[in-house]
Structures are given as structure tokens and as C-alpha cells.
Amino acid sequence: MLEKIGRNDPCWCGSGKKYKQCHEAFDEKLADFKSRGFQVPSRKLIKTPADIEGIKESAKINMACLDNVAKEIRAGMSTEEINKIVHETTISMGGIPAPLNYEGYPKSVCTSINNVVCHGIPSDDEILQDGDIVNVDCSTLYNGYFSDSSRMYMIGDVEEKHKKLVETVKLSIEAGLKEVKPWKCLGDMGHAVHMFCKERGYSVVRDIGGHGIGKEFHEDPWVSFVSKPGTEMLMVPGLCFTIEPMVNLGKADVFQDADDGWTIYTDDDSYSAQWEVQLVVTEDGYELLCW
Ligand code: MF3
Ligand code: CO
Numbered sequence: 258m259l260e261k262i263g264r265n266d267p268c269w270c271g272s273g274k275k276y277k278q279c280h281e282a283f284d285e286k287l288a289d290f291k292s293r294g295f296q297v298p299s300r301k302l303i304k305t306p307a308d309i310e311g312i313k314e315s316a317k318i319n320m321a322c323l324d325n326v327a328k329e330i331r332a333g334m335s336t337e338e339i340n341k342i343v344h345e346t347t348i349s350m351g352g353i354p355a356p357l358n359y360e361g362y363p364k365s366v367c368t369s370i371n372n373v374v375c376h377g378i379p380s381d382d383e384i385l386q387d388g389d390i391v392n393v394d395c396s397t398l399y400n401g402y403f404s405d406s407s408r409m410y411m412i413g414d415v416e417e418k419h420k421k422l423v424e425t426v427k428l429s430i431e432a433g434l435k436e437v438k439p440w441k442c443l444g445d446m447g448h449a450v451h452m453f454c455k456e457r458g459y460s461v462v463r464d465i466g467g468h469g470i471g472k473e474f475h476e477d478p479w480v481s482f483v484s485k486p487g488t489e490m491l492m493v494p495g496l497c498f499t500i501e502p503m504v505n506l507g508k509a510d511v512f513q514d515a516d517d518g519w520t521i522y523t524d525d526d527s528y529s530a531q532w533e534v535q536l537v538v539t540e541d542g543y544e545l546l547c548w
Pocket of ligand 1: 355356357359360362366367376394395396405468499501519533
């Protein structure tokens with residue numbers, strides 16, 4: 258049960274406004290959706306304006322890392338060099354690389370090449386080759402707030418079918434974003450991403466998804482990109498999450514490297530691409546926080 262707040266008491270969101278002038282109508286609307294069977298977010302998932310500012314500061318560092326990678330990335334470079342760029346950019350701007358030591362993860366960034374779907378571990382022994390497609394997934398903790406985004410980089414002369422894959426996944430996020438509006442469901446967004454990719458002949462990974470994010474690296478909701486319209490959590494103003502579909506040229510099935518416990522590969526060795534953005538739902542749509 259939520260504690261009962263007087264209408265003239267300060268709002269639970271910390272705005273300093275009276276409850277009746279702040280989240281009272283919001284709470285009533287949420288309760289109504291809940292009574293009709295919708296999954297609704299708990300209060301602790303709703304970001305305040307101060308939280309959003311904090312996430313944006315963190316995101317400045319995260320995006321600087323990916324910008325710096327873009328300047329340097331080339332054939333002949335090891336993925337460990339990408340790790341160094343991300344690590345040094347983050348530290349020099351006062352941040353902490355969120356992946357480092359996260360559940361035992363050994364590096365400051367994930368680098369996932371070709372048939373690696375996600376969570377590839379940078380290594381001195383892994384050298385980027387002409388024609389590779391590589392996802393660099395960067396996450397930052399700064400002043401108590403997490404940011405998270407990933408981009409694809411194409412190395413030299415990339416085959417047309419792989420370029421298409423990379424471009425389609427980026428566009429699928431745009432298709433998903435069109436569905437991000439308050440009081441719609443996450444499943445509306447996930448379904449749009451799925452259909453966009455499926456219609457173009459690709460498969461979307463089912464086992465790994467996006468996530469809520471803020472003062473925690475990964476929090477509710479879990480975000481599927483193969484969901485059905487009208488299902489999953491209600492998107493409400495202040496909900497902050499990632500859209501990060503992993504899309505395969507072949508089948509959707511994936512497996513985890515038994516030795517390193519992290520790297521995820523496509524089952525059929527087909528190429529896989531991913532982009533990731535972080536957003537907050539607003540009163541009339543969304544605001545991108547990190548990309
Ligand atoms: N950045 C990834 C995500 O989008 C998480 C990586 S966790 C790590 O959720 F430990 F592998 F870095
Ligand atoms: Co993420």
C-alpha cells in the first residue's frame with residue numbers, strides 16, 4: 258500500500274509543490290490503469306527534474322567516449338585500444354566506467370564484432386579487420402547517475418548486406434520512438450521495433466533486452482523488443498529506460514560463451530547489430546538523454 262498523502266502535503270516526488278498541484282492527478286490516473294490490469298511503474302522508477310539533470314551530466318561523458326571512439330576506430334586497432342579510449346575519457350571527465358567490475362565484468366566497455374551480439378570483452382588479441390561491424394556499448398556512472406548508449410562502427414569496406422543490417426537497426430529505434438508517449442505501453446514500442454526489423458527480413462533477439470536506468474545501472478522495467486501492443490509496463494512521464502535492440506541477419510537464437518561467461522554469440526554465426534539510446538518519457542512524448 259502507498260502511504261496516504263494529504264492534498265496539501267509536499268508531493269512524494271520531491272518537487273516541493275503541494276501534492277494536489279503536483280502528482281495527485283497522475284496517481285489517480287495510474288491507479289485507474291492499474292485497476293484495469295495494466296502494469297504500472299512504482300514511484301521509485303519515476304525520475305524527478307533533478308534526476309534528469311543528473312543523468313544528462315552523466316550522458317555527456319558517455320557520449321564523449323563514443324565520439325572519441327569514432328575519431329580513432331580503424332582496421333588494425335585492438336578492441337583493448339577502444340577500452341583505453343573509453344576508460345581514459347571517462348576518468349578524465351570525472352566519471353566511473355559502469356561496466357568495470359560490474360558483476361565481475363573485467364573491462365570498461367563492451368565491444369561486439371560481427372557475430373557477437375553483445376557483451377564482447379575488449380582484448381589486446383582482438384584486432385579490427387577491414388569489413389567488420391562493431392558495436393561499442395558504453396555506460397557511465399557520474400555523481401550517482403547512470404547513462405548508457407551504444408553505437409555501431411563500420412570498419413573500412415563493409416559488405417552491403419551488413420551495412421543494411423546496421424542501418425536498419427538504427428532506423429528500428431526511430432520506429433520504436435514513435436510509439437513512446439505517456440500512457441501507452443512498452444509493448445507498443447517493442448512491437449514497432451520488432452515489426453520494422455522483421456519486415457526487412459531480420460530477426461530480433463528475444464533473450465536480452467533493455468532496462469530502466471537512473472540511480473541504478475539496471476532497474477525495472479525489463480524492455481523487450483519482441484513484445485505485443487498493449488502489453489508490458491505503462492510508459493508514464495518520468496519513466497527512464499533504454500531502447501537497445503539486438504538484431505540478427507540469421508536466426509534470433511543466441512548463446513553465451515562458456516569460458517568467459519559474458520560474450521553472447523548468434524547460434525548460427527550470422528552477423529548481429531545493435532544501437533542503444535536512453536530516454537525519459539515526458540508529458541507529450543520523450544526526451545533522448547543519451548545516444
Ligand atoms: N551496457 C550494457 C547494457 O546495455 C550492459 C553491459 S553490462 C557489462 O545493459 F557488464 F557487460 F558491461
Ligand atoms: Co543498456
